[in-house]
Amino acid sequence: MTFKASALAASLACLLTLPTFAQDESPAAPTPQSIALEMFSEAGRALRAGDTESARRLMQAALDLKPAHPAVLRALVTIATRAGRADDGFEALDNIVAAGLTFEPAAETITLLEAADNDRLTAVRAALTANAAPTGSGEIIARIDRPDALIEGVAVDIETDRIFASSVAQREILMLEPFARDEPIVFADREDGLWSVFGLFVDDRTRMLWAASGTVDQTPLDEGEEGGTALFAFDLMTGELYRRYTIDGAVQMADFVVRDGTAYVSDSQAPRVYRLDSVSGDLEVLSEDPRFVSLQGVALARGALYVADYSMGIWRIDLTDGSASLVRASEISLIGIDGLRQTRDGRLVAVRNGARPHQVMAIDLDPTGVEVANIEVLLRGHPAMSGETEPTLVDLADGRAWLVANAAWPLFPADGSEPAETRPSTAIVEIDLR
Known part of the structure; x- marks a missing residue:
């Protein structure tokens, strides 16, 4: 793991296991990073409590602060799956595709989206695979x-x-x-x-x-x-x-x-x-x-x-x-x-x-x-x-x-x-x- 990763680890943590972030001894002015991390924590607590709508709203707000952030986009897929909202799941995956990222949906996500629209799921998964296709030469x-x-x-x-x-x-x-x-x-x-x-x-x-x-x-x-x-x-x-x-x-x-x-x-x-x-x-x-x-x-x-x-x-x-x-x-x-x-x-x-x-x-x-x-x-x-x-x-x-x-x-x-x-x-x- 690179020395960069330590600064990124908190924001890439799994949504369901996010800890409560410790506060500095002296309060500091909020920053986009600190606000997004707090939203991440709040969304995790909401999701564990079964409040998927609050979790979704919080992560959408975090996405505004950190556009196309992989962890936020993946969290939105998780929230959509827990809520049983296939449309939200497809939207989150489409955004991952548009961001040029790769991602392997969990089995429960695949089950949900497959039942809703198998053809669309097949196309999305193909697009995710294409995002990793070899490109260029060196x-x-x-x-x-x-x-x-x-x-x-x-x-x-x-x-x-x-x-x-x-x-x-x-x-x-x-x-x-x-x-x-x-x-x-x-x-x-x-x-x-x-x-x-x-x-x-x-x-x-x-x-x-x-x-x-x-x-x-x-x-x-x-x-x-x-x-x-x-x-x-x-x-x-x-x-x-x-x-x-x-x-x-x-x-x-x-x-x-x-x-x-x-x-x-x-x-x-x-x-x-x-x-x-x-x-x-x-x-x-x-x-x-x-x-x-x-x-x-x-x-x-x-x-x-x-x-x-x-x-x-x-x-x-x-x-x-x-x-x-x-x-x-x-x-x-x-x-x-x-x-x-x-x-x-x-x-x-x-x-x-x-x-x-x-x-x-x-x-x-x-x-x-x-x-x-x-x-x-x-x-x-x-x-x-x-x-x-x-x-x-x-x-x-x-x-x-x-x-x-x-x-x-x-x-x-x-x-x-x-x-x-x-x-x-x-x-x-x-x-x-x-």
């Missing part, structure tokens, strides 16, 4: 046979054709030369002060390799060693650490983007986005908003910053005043997006691993940049994306995308203990975007 250009590394991020230096990969469990940045793609070299490690390494970025302007690093349950710390989080800048040619950037209040720097020497960094465990104006500058808070839940991938497009929120969708952040607004989505679910980058023409490329099916999507924004105009699935069902693994981060350059296709997060226990299962070698997949 070439495996490298395999990293380091099963204990837990590879999360990738970055490519176009000038030298070197590939860099980040290791969570071994606290390293690995480098693959073009003539030896299967022989990773340690570019930087804990001796440089690195904790677990997540996002990477090659900045052609500064000729730096940037890395976001921090501590999670899977981070091996020495006895007495303290965790932390920082943004690191390494000289691309020598591998020497140029500087480490920290800021008070940061919890988990996760991913970032760099343009013209300026870095924009998300914090996955605090509702903040940071900015670094130059390699000689200091991190500052660009945006801090209690509505942020679990910030992940970062992209620059249409004069604004776009940040994936694992639990909410995609935020558009004004680069001048840091104000944030959720991008208005189409029917396709934007929940569970991890990696996020942009093409030269302002198209967003997103990796979704927090909802099924896992896929890489191209998101076209409307001219204002505040609404989704179109979504195209670029890659889904690739052989490298199969099994108990998940695609994570992506890098873009020169009309191509490079993807960590099968990060082994689900195979690394959340308690940091030694994985019991065999982990596959990590596949780096190249997608032609031209």
Whole structure:
């Protein structure tokens, strides 16, 4: 389970077993996330009491706050089944189909809908299956046979054709030369002060390799060693650490983007986005908003910053005043997006691993940049994306995308203990975007 999943787990919990959410010691202003979670809890209590209508109304309201959220849509199917309302069940399944998600209805749901309209049920189930059909093509250009590394991020230096990969469990940045793609070299490690390494970025302007690093349950710390989080800048040619950037209040720097020497960094465990104006500058808070839940991938497009929120969708952040607004989505679910980058023409490329099916999507924004105009699935069902693994981060350059296709997060226990299962070698997949 990824470190993103802990922030999403509550909202993905089963409707019938939702706990009462503990309140903070000091009351905080309600947010869409906190309101939706309370609605989830109330709906669970109503359903257990047999009040299916109240449960339905609460979950519909939660859906307004979290559009196309997989857990809410699945909950509506459960409620319709308990209420014996086939029409509501079909509507919820239709919405799951429209959201581009997959779902296997429970036996009691199938029995209810089959009796009401078997032909319609057959068509819906076929559409759900089609949502997982393999789409697009990608070439495996490298395999990293380091099963204990837990590879999360990738970055490519176009000038030298070197590939860099980040290791969570071994606290390293690995480098693959073009003539030896299967022989990773340690570019930087804990001796440089690195904790677990997540996002990477090659900045052609500064000729730096940037890395976001921090501590999670899977981070091996020495006895007495303290965790932390920082943004690191390494000289691309020598591998020497140029500087480490920290800021008070940061919890988990996760991913970032760099343009013209300026870095924009998300914090996955605090509702903040940071900015670094130059390699000689200091991190500052660009945006801090209690509505942020679990910030992940970062992209620059249409004069604004776009940040994936694992639990909410995609935020558009004004680069001048840091104000944030959720991008208005189409029917396709934007929940569970991890990696996020942009093409030269302002198209967003997103990796979704927090909802099924896992896929890489191209998101076209409307001219204002505040609404989704179109979504195209670029890659889904690739052989490298199969099994108990998940695609994570992506890098873009020169009309191509490079993807960590099968990060082994689900195979690394959340308690940091030694994985019991065999982990596959990590596949780096190249997608032609031209």
